[in-house]
């Protein structure tokens with residue numbers, strides 16, 4: 001089929017992502033940073049590199065409950081005491097032919113070089129010439145010199161780099177930082193995202209509906225997708241389909257990092273967002289992408305630094321645009337580096353079709369099967385179907401004009417870490 005005039009100017013999804021990445025790189029956007037207690041830093045992004053302050057582990061420690069001894073001593077050892085986790089190092093120093101009982105995490109005496117787990121040891125009681133009983137450890141199997149010891153500094157050495165600037169602080173990083181005694185960290189300030197909705201028919205959710213009006217579902221649903229510890233959402237409200245008011249909304253909010261508008265980006269007589277954006281000084285990067293839903297998306301940047309996404313008003317289109325385009329830019333601003341969304345391949349649990357001439361992004365849910373994880377395409381009545389969007393666990397990318405039998409491998413979106 002011939003492509004229409006406007007289709008010729010549409011770009012592919014890959015090109016849209018390339019332009020977003022390029023706009024980010026060219027912006028040189030650098031956000032400030034602040035100090036905070038480590039307890040509050042989950043989900044924030046390091047604003048400065050952190051180096052190791054301590055060796056980790058800080059001392060040679062036993063990896064097993066067992067006995068510590070000199071490996072060359074042989075398999076019959078006199079037990080001279082017990083070392084527990086938390087005991088100071090070298091309180092007991094067994095000599096050749098001797099051993100200590102040792103617990104997991106306890107300091108290994110520097111006079112020993114081997115730990116054997118208690119399951120491999122038989123304990124016997126003998127009596128000395130004075131008639132006093134003492135314990136002998138008899139090793140049941142082969143002796144492996146040097147075994148079961150976590151060496152000082154084997155995980156990290158004091159002075160080595162620990163995490164670079166731009167690292168997202170997740171559970172692992174909290175543990176890593178605390179292992180170094182780090183109590184306060186420098187983190188990047190939150191990325192400020194303004195969400196505004198346009199449409200004469202759209203009513204804020206705290207007002208009653210008149211005939212022909214609809215609730216502003218987009219404002220909260222998009223905030224829900226973008227919400228993250230490194231993000232601050234600013235709800236800017238509902239604006240009428242009016243060029244001057246849309247322009248004013250954009251002009252007064254260029255102190256924010258990202259503006260997300262929904263509605264008013266298509267061909268209607270009241271679709272003012274692209275024109276309002278340009279009049280407010282935003283430089284367009286693209287308008288309309290070969291995809292469904294979400295085709296009429298608009299993207300640009302203000303010389304003062306604010307990025308603007310004009311997403312379609314249809315709720316599902318706005319959500320798909322947020323997942324594909326807004327989230328990667330926000331993560332780039334938060335971490336300092338742009339990464340395209342990652343896709344994995346998974347078999348379809350049920351057959352489906354894409355009758356559109358554009359790539360189609362269907363909602364999907366993960367379905368475990370005896371042969372592995374599959375993805376089930378979810379039915380939808382179209383891009384206004386916000387109700388069924390609530391069942392979505394991922395996006396499935398379906399190539400244009402094709403039918404897909406069950407078991408066909410398809411591309412499935414992996415979420416960005418938050």
Ligand SMILES: Nc1nc2c(c(=O)[nH]1)N[C@H]1C(S)=C(S)[C@@H](COP(=O)(O)OP(=O)(O)OC[C@H]3O[C@@H](n4cnc5c(N)ncnc54)[C@H](O)[C@@H]3O)O[C@H]1N2
Pocket residue numbers: 197198199201202214215216217218219262263264265266267268271293294295296311312313314315317383384
């Ligand atoms: N002649 C053409 N018409 C349309 C085209 C086209 O190419 N040529 N594209 C269609 C596609 S695809 C989409 S998507 C929509 C996008 O339209 P707009 O971005 O201009 O959005 P609106 O017209 O303002 O609204 C669309 C739809 O969504 C509802 N809406 C708007 N805001 C909200 C909100 N905050 N919460 C809930 N629902 C909202 C609105 O009432 C409309 O029903 O254009 C097609 N038309």
Ligand code: MOO
Pocket residue numbers: 291292293294295296312314316317383
């Ligand atoms: O692109 Mo519209 O988003 O198909 O409904």
